[in-house]
Amino acid sequence: MEGGVDYLADERKKAEFDVQQMKIVWAGSHHTFEISDRISKLVANDPAFSKDERTMLPRKELFKNTLRKASYAWKRINDLHLSEEEASQLRFYVDEPAFTDLHWGMFIPAIKGQGTDEQQKKWLPLAYKMQIIGCYAQTELGHGSNVQGLETTATFDPQTDEFVIHSPTLTSSKWWPGGLGKVSTHGVVYARLITDGQEHGIHGFIVQLRRLEDHRPLPGIIIGDIGMKFGNGAYNTMDNGVLRFDHVRIPRDQMLMRVSQVTRDGKVVQSDVPRQLVYGTMVYVRQTIVQDASCALSRAVCIATRYSAVRRQFGSHNGGPETQVIDYKTQQSRLFPLLASAYAFRFVGEWLKWLYTDVTQRLQANDFSTLPEAHACTAGLKSLTTSVTADGIEECRKLCGGHGYLCTSGLPELFAVYVPACTYEGDNIVLMLQVARILMKTVSQLGSGKLPVGTMAYMGRIEHLLQYRCNVQKAEDWLNPAIVLEAFEARAARMSVSCAKKLSKFANPEEGFAELSADLVEAVVAHCQLIVVSKFIEKLQQDIPGKGVKQQLKVLCGVYYLFLLHKHQGDFLATSCVTPKQASLANDQLRVLYSQVRPNAIALVDAFNYTDHFLGSILGRYDGNVYPKLYEAAWKDPLNDSVVPDGYHQYIRPLLKQQRSAKL
Ligand SMILES: CCC/C=C/C(=O)SCCNC(=O)CCNC(=O)[C@H](O)C(C)(C)COP(=O)([O-])OP(=O)([O-])OC[C@H]1O[C@@H](n2cnc3c(N)ncnc32)[C@H](O)[C@@H]1OP(=O)([O-])[O-]
Numbered sequence: 001m002e003g004g005v006d007y008l009a010d011e012r013k014k015a016e017f018d019v020q021q022m023k024i025v026w027a028g029s030h031h032t033f034e035i036s037d038r039i040s041k042l043v044a045n046d047p048a049f050s051k052d053e054r055t056m057l058p059r060k061e062l063f064k065n066t067l068r069k070a071s072y073a074w075k076r077i078n079d080l081h082l083s084e085e086e087a088s089q090l091r092f093y094v095d096e097p098a099f100t101d102l103h104w105g106m107f108i109p110a111i112k113g114q115g116t117d118e119q120q121k122k123w124l125p126l127a128y129k130m131q132i133i134g135c136y137a138q139t140e141l142g143h144g145s146n147v148q149g150l151e152t153t154a155t156f157d158p159q160t161d162e163f164v165i166h167s168p169t170l171t172s173s174k175w176w177p178g179g180l181g182k183v184s185t186h187g188v189v190y191a192r193l194i195t196d197g198q199e200h201g202i203h204g205f206i207v208q209l210r211r212l213e214d215h216r217p218l219p220g221i222i223i224g225d226i227g228m229k230f231g232n233g234a235y236n237t238m239d240n241g242v243l244r245f246d247h248v249r250i251p252r253d254q255m256l257m258r259v260s261q262v263t264r265d266g267k268v269v270q271s272d273v274p275r276q277l278v279y280g281t282m283v284y285v286r287q288t289i290v291q292d293a294s295c296a297l298s299r300a301v302c303i304a305t306r307y308s309a310v311r312r313q314f315g316s317h318n319g320g321p322e323t324q325v326i327d328y329k330t331q332q333s334r335l336f337p338l339l340a341s342a343y344a345f346r347f348v349g350e351w352l353k354w355l356y357t358d359v360t361q362r363l364q365a366n367d368f369s370t371l372p373e374a375h376a377c378t379a380g381l382k383s384l385t386t387s388v389t390a391d392g393i394e395e396c397r398k399l400c401g402g403h404g405y406l407c408t409s410g411l412p413e414l415f416a417v418y419v420p421a422c423t424y425e426g427d428n429i430v431l432m433l434q435v436a437r438i439l440m441k442t443v444s445q446l447g448s449g450k451l452p453v454g455t456m457a458y459m460g461r462i463e464h465l466l467q468y469r470c471n472v473q474k475a476e477d478w479l480n481p482a483i484v485l486e487a488f489e490a491r492a493a494r495m496s497v498s499c500a501k502k503l504s505k506f507a508n509p510e511e512g513f514a515e516l517s518a519d520l521v522e523a524v525v526a527h528c529q530l531i532v533v534s535k536f537i538e539k540l541q542q543d544i545p546g547k548g549v550k551q552q553l554k555v556l557c558g559v560y561y562l563f564l565l566h567k568h569q570g571d572f573l574a575t576s577c578v579t580p581k582q583a584s585l586a587n588d589q590l591r592v593l594y595s596q597v598r599p600n601a602i603a604l605v606d607a608f609n610y611t612d613h614f615l616g617s618i619l620g621r622y623d624g625n626v627y628p629k630l631y632e633a634a635w636k637d638p639l640n641d642s643v644v645p646d647g648y649h650q651y652i653r654p655l656l657k658q659q660r661s662a663k664l
């Protein structure tokens with residue numbers, strides 16, 4: 001502990017639950033806790049992983065530093081014989097976006113999901129040993145969301161048994177892929193398959209981009225970085241790239257052929273797996289993004305909560321200490337719902353990981369029935385959780401007042417790194433509209449006897465949900481999970497049915513869908529919030545050991561759903577799911593829950609088990625020793641290297657002199 005002082009020690013004494021057990025609940029199991037605890041400390045204690053000056057480095061130095069860290073991380077992974085799980089934790093705690101994220105997170109999964117057994121056998125060992133480094137090259141200058149609109153072509157040449165990869169227009173230049181700009185030797189490149197003059201849609205191809213001998217681009221390839229992105233440090237450690245092909249030839253067996261095959265004579269043969277598997281890597285990554293959302297949000301909340309307990313303003317009586325800002329009800333009403341959301345996203349992320357694993361096992365057994373559910377849940381939850389997290393990080397910055405705006409608070413960089421999550425892996429609105437299509441299809445099939453399944457199963461009780469009347473009489477009734485679930489189900493179902501009714505009035509359904517798309521997005525938000533609420537409630541039905549742990553989670557769950565109910569009162573009232581009186585009782589209960597969170601707030605963020613290295617924030621320091629450290633850090637800024645700044649003689653002195661002579 002810094003100087004032996006723990007400014008948050010009193011706060012920690014107030015905790016009413018077993019923090020160590022909560023750490024295990026947060027991590028998911030003893031096993032994952034043990035690994036993340038050990039690896040996060042290993043990274044934190046290694047000066048080679050220091051991130052002190054990241055926001056002050058010019059781009060070239062910043063990038064070189066990232067290369068150094070990534071190569072050192074790889075060395076540590078090998079020297080210590082880390083398992084795949086430990087290695088991925090190590091990369092996570094190094095906490096610096098790098099080409100390795102795309103290599104392990106998209107290139108390898110794309111080959112695994114879309115390559116045949118033979119292709120996997122050939123490419124995966126090279127990738128696992130990092131003898132080749134790969135990226136995921138899908139998006140182009142002209143098209144990202146509209147994957148079917150990509151323009152890069154892969155034309156089969158039966159003479160040579162090769163594909164010719166070509167960028168026919170400027171807008172067909174690949175644009176954005178991470179790791180592409182300066183590092184990747186290979187890419188899974190998405191292109192329009194053409195055989196015998198006929199188009200066969202978008203497919204993935206493994207294309208070598210750089211020579212393995214000297215890293216120079218292969219003939220016919222133009223490649224580079226797309227330039228600086230938002231924020232200091234932040235995502236600029238990543239070499240998002242541009243790539244153009246001029247009739248580049250690759251062997252036929254480098255088309256990923258699990259979904260469709262091209263034969264020696266140029267025939268396209270469809271496998272019995274659905275075409276949508278070409279989108280499978282995106283489904284995988286969207287699922288991981290939901291888990292990442294809870295990490296990013298919890299990190300911001302940890303900083304804002306600790307600082308809110310350290311910071312005091314106003315309210316001193318008889319010379320006593322001023323009020324800790326965490327005791328202001330307005331501060332609690334902004335902070336505690338975010339704390340509750342971090343826990344809610346953790347549990348829904350855990351569930352989504354289970355769903356994804358289940359779907360993958362079914363796919364391997366040629367059962368494709370749950371693919372639409374996987375698509376709807378990953379797309380919807382990715383959108384919901386990233387939007388709330390991005391806004392939540394910014395709210396945490398405001399909760400930290402002026403000091404939150406300093407880079408040393410860690411919040412500006414966290415925000416800058418995080419916000420593109422609302423765009424990459426599918427723009428959040430575009431993904432919501434995907435879920436809207438599935439919701440509308442589900443509603444339209446309700447009369448056909450086909451019962452909705454999975455997270456849409458509640459729609460099967462549509463008659464009941466349309467008749468539903470909430471019977472909350474007093475504030476505490478809102479603590480009953482069954483009542484809450486029904487209210488959320490009825491709201492989501494009624495909003496979907498209302499959209500479906502309006503849609504049916506349009507002669508052209510596509511026109512109707514476009515016209516009503518803003519309403520549809522609101523219905524999807526209601527549906528996705530229901531999923532998160534229901535998974536939190538399900539979590540509470542499990543056996544959760546540890547003194548007071550389950551009770552704290554019940555309180556957080558209540559904060560999560562009652563905050564949503566309060567924020568979206570308009571929906572609940574407009575659909576007559578609750579009365580104004582019941583909405584007001586919900587808000588009364590919410591205030592009671594805030595006061596129950598208050599004494600446990602610091603312990604609830606300690607349960608994330610983040611090291612000071614990972615948090616990267618003076619305001620969020622474990623010991624709360626904020627002011628001396630802020631003061632100390634200011635003097636490390638390069639601007640303070642000299643007492644008189646560079647430029648004084650050139651600009652300041654003449655200015656002052658001129659004013660002096662004007663006065664005389
Ligand atoms: C981490 C940092 C790095 C970042 C990396 C990146 O960003 S990488 C780049 C990330 N880039 C992006 O994320 C791009 C975002 N854009 C897209 O994903 C697609 O272009 C689209 C989904 C918006 C439209 O697709 P489309 O033009 O094909 O048109 P359509 O809407 O007519 O759908 C046809 C059918 O397919 C179904 N279906 C759709 N997707 C999936 C799926 N994943 N799975 C299963 N199924 C899916 C859909 O439900 C429909 O089913 P139905 O009704 O026939 O039963």
Ligand SMILES: Cc1cc2nc3c(=O)[nH]c(=O)nc-3n(C[C@H](O)[C@H](O)[C@H](O)COP(=O)(O)OP(=O)(O)OC[C@H]3O[C@@H](n4cnc5c(N)ncnc54)[C@H](O)[C@@H]3O)c2cc1C
Binds near residue numbers: 143176177240426433
């Ligand atoms: C940091 C970062 C990293 C990335 N990494 C990669 C990578 O590794 N590999 C890769 O291939 N790509 C990558 N991308 C690209 C990313 O996947 C795309 O930018 C993303 O899918 C959004 O597509 P877009 O840029 O075409 O947005 P656009 O679709 O042009 O979006 C612009 C606006 O139009 C709206 N809009 C678009 N279509 C519709 C519609 N049908 N209905 C209503 N509104 C609509 C959107 O909501 C948005 O407001 C990355 C992007 C970023 C920012």
